[in-house]
Amino acid sequence: MLDYLLAFLILLGAGFTFIGSLGLARLPDFYTRLHGPTKATTLGVGAMLVASAIHFSVGEGGPSLHELLVTLFLFITAPVSAHLLSKAGLHLRLRSRAPAPGKASGEQRD
Amino acid sequence: MILDTALGIAFVLVAAALGLNFWRLLRGPDIPDRIVALDTLYVNTVALLVLLGIHLGSALYFEAALLIALMGFVGTVALCKYLLRGDIIE
Numbered sequence: 001m002l003d004y005l006l007a008f009l010i011l012l013g014a015g016f017t018f019i020g021s022l023g024l025a026r027l028p029d030f031y032t033r034l035h036g037p038t039k040a041t042t043l044g045v046g047a048m049l050v051a052s053a054i055h056f057s058v059g060e061g062g063p064s065l066h067e068l069l070v071t072l073f074l075f076i077t078a079p080v081s082a083h084l085l086s087k088a089g090l091h092l093r094l095r096s097r098a099p100a101p102g103k104a105s106g107e108q109r110d
Numbered sequence: 111m112i113l114d115t116a117l118g119i120a121f122v123l124v125a126a127a128l129g130l131n132f133w134r135l136l137r138g139p140d141i142p143d144r145i146v147a148l149d150t151l152y153v154n155t156v157a158l159l160v161l162l163g164i165h166l167g168s169a170l171y172f173e174a175a176l177l178i179a180l181m182g183f184v185g186t187v188a189l190c191k192y193l194l195r196g197d198i199i200e
Contacts, residue, residue: 007116010161014120017157021127024150025134030143033134037150045157048120052160056169066172070156070179077183081149084190089142091194 002058009051016044030094031086038082046071117165124158145189152182 023036049067056064131154135147156175163171191198 003111003113006164007112010113010116010120010164013157014123014161017154018123018127021130021150021154024147025130030140030146033143034146037131037146037153041150041153041157045153045160048157048160052164052172055164059167060169064169066169066176067160070160070172070176073176073179073183074153074156077179078153081183081186081190084187084194085142085146085149088145088190088193089140092140092142094140094142
């Protein structure tokens with residue numbers, strides 16, 4: 001029973017990791033490419049770390065807290081690095097598929 | 111038994127994800143694209159190390175995973191600061 005839960009969590013995590021990287025490789029512009037891995041990969045690694053925590057907690061008797069440390073660190077740092085990356089992209093004025101906000105509202109007013 | 115099968119599939123999926131990240135790292139039209147690819151490579155390496163820890167039944171790999179996550183974050187922040195300000199430590 002426990003093995004099924006662990007297998008489900010591991011497959012879920014691997015699937016999300018793969019989907020995030022697929023988004024990074026396939027999406028059309030920088031901002032959408034940033035969107036893919038920063039969400040999906042965090043969730044994927046989180047699911048795998050939960051699976052690992054359950055596995056080692058049951059196997060060794062006591063609670064295993066190493067995974068919690070990695071999870072906490074990844075969940076804190078992922079938004080910070082995504083924010084800095086999007087700031088760098090805006091600073092370099094990378095091309096985006098979305099229309100610029102000022103231009104779009106101006107066209108509507110005219 | 112089922113755990114081994116799931117681990118095999120997961121290894122293949124994460125390795126494919128690493129390949130896709132590497133393709134974006136080589137291809138990426140702009141510098142931030144390459145930085146995103148590097149950051150994702152680091153996070154996926156953490157995932158691969160966690161899977162290896164489950165497969166080998168050894169809790170030793172979490173220290174390595176934690177170190178890699180730390181170095182990846184510091185590297186991403188340093189590269190972004192360099193792009194934003196032209197300098198890392200002002």
